[in-house]
Amino acid sequence: LSERTWSQYWNPRSETLPKEDLRRLQLVKLQRLVARAYERSPYHRRLYEQAGVTPDDIRSLDDLRRLPFMTREDWMQCQAERPLFGDLITRPRDEAIRYHLTSGTTGRQPLRVLDSRKDWAWIAEMWCYGFWAFGIRPHDTVFFAFSYGSFIGFWGAHYCCEKLGALVLPSGNMSTENRVKQIVEMGATVVCATPTYALRLAQAAQQLGIDLPRQAKVRRIVVSGEPAGSIPATKKRIEDLWGGKCGDTAGMTEIGTIMIFECEKQPGGTHIIEDHFIEEVLDPDSGEPVGYGERGERVVTSFGRGFIPLLRYRTRDLVCKVPHSRCTCGRTGDIYEGGILGRVDDMKLVRGTNVYPRAVEAIVREFREVEEFQILLTREDGIRDEITVRVELTPGQEAAWQEIERRLGDELAAVHEGLRFNVALAAAGELPRFELKAKRLVDLRDQPRPS
């Protein structure tokens, strides 16, 4: 390829579209999407008939709110009543080319999704928006620390990188140590992983005696799959350990790809791909919209996946939308400040105080001596809730334990209205490690205790 000057945007025309035009574009797509869903998906037709809405009723973007919500529970029920895929799908199963499942971190029945040839190409296209915005280019060598299983994870990012012309290193079932060695040996310039696993890889490198910032060539770490990708302390730690910039992305199996990404300006949040999605932020209880700067639940409408129309899907993700002008990159897609802040149902009530796992992680990650942690909720004497943060120290930091125990307890209490946190030391290697979505909160309060 001859030298050329690339645009800083993957799709300058749409990514910098004035807001008014962006809204008009969304309306045109919405009208056609609703008409297709109504015509092709018995599930959607039933839903809309029950709500007394027809495609002709969608005359403005405000009319989006006339459409009923889709929920995961309805989707699961639909699948259970009409196995395997329910009657959401708009095309015969034999026209699909991919089958994937949700990760099942919520412990419920996984959702099954199908994609057509076009859907699969679109899924990669959305990742292109994000990768390009974070400065990944054809000359890059991209390592995927990803198991390539039925969870959709980085599948789309893999095909995105092939499209960009980058050199792709798929690691499949390699061990963590072998992954580290290949990253160094092949001179990978980009690593894709969950935030937890990016830290795990860096820890493994230290155990192998590899100084990543000095011996590897990684300049970008693209993370996804956990809210931690936008927690400043976690991100800073990843950047320090790797010696490259860490950028957050977020997606979900239900849409098949990412809907938000962090650009190179890193404005403290992630841009929404607004020419392909409508992202509403609503009060999770009332369902009413909240304004810029207020926390609420993400409700997504996707213009991409043709096989399974997704309109007003309640994600349970907690977000805070701010105007695009918060960033200087020129994109007109609004921003989720701090990325995905957690799950609406993540919040735990402990002795009258709200506790969010993300807030706990933000503090724990400030402690360089802590390698891994777990939040344990128990009920003592059948009445008193206790919260314990179990921490595993980085090898060689044992002497600092008493100081860490005291400071960590104090700092956690300080941001939780004085709530007392127990801080306990776990043995080396005792706490679980995660490659996909980390599950660090264990709530045993409703489980019977051994006598």
Place this chain on the structure above:
Amino acid sequence: MTPRHEPRPPQDLLGRPLAPEDRELLELYARLHALAARKDLPPAVVMNCRQALVMLWNAAVDLGLMYEEPEID
């Protein structure tokens, strides 16, 4: 030959006139769509045309030139 689902629009989805490269992209899409729909061509031609078509679909949709599903499989 004209594809079934994407007659060439004189304007993009926002009603703006098409740039020359927009027209070229849509013409290519239409020609490829027609080729992919033919029944007399070998799998090597049809399947590769379908694969190429969905890539062009992405480009055209990204530019706001069209939105409908390609309906090729």
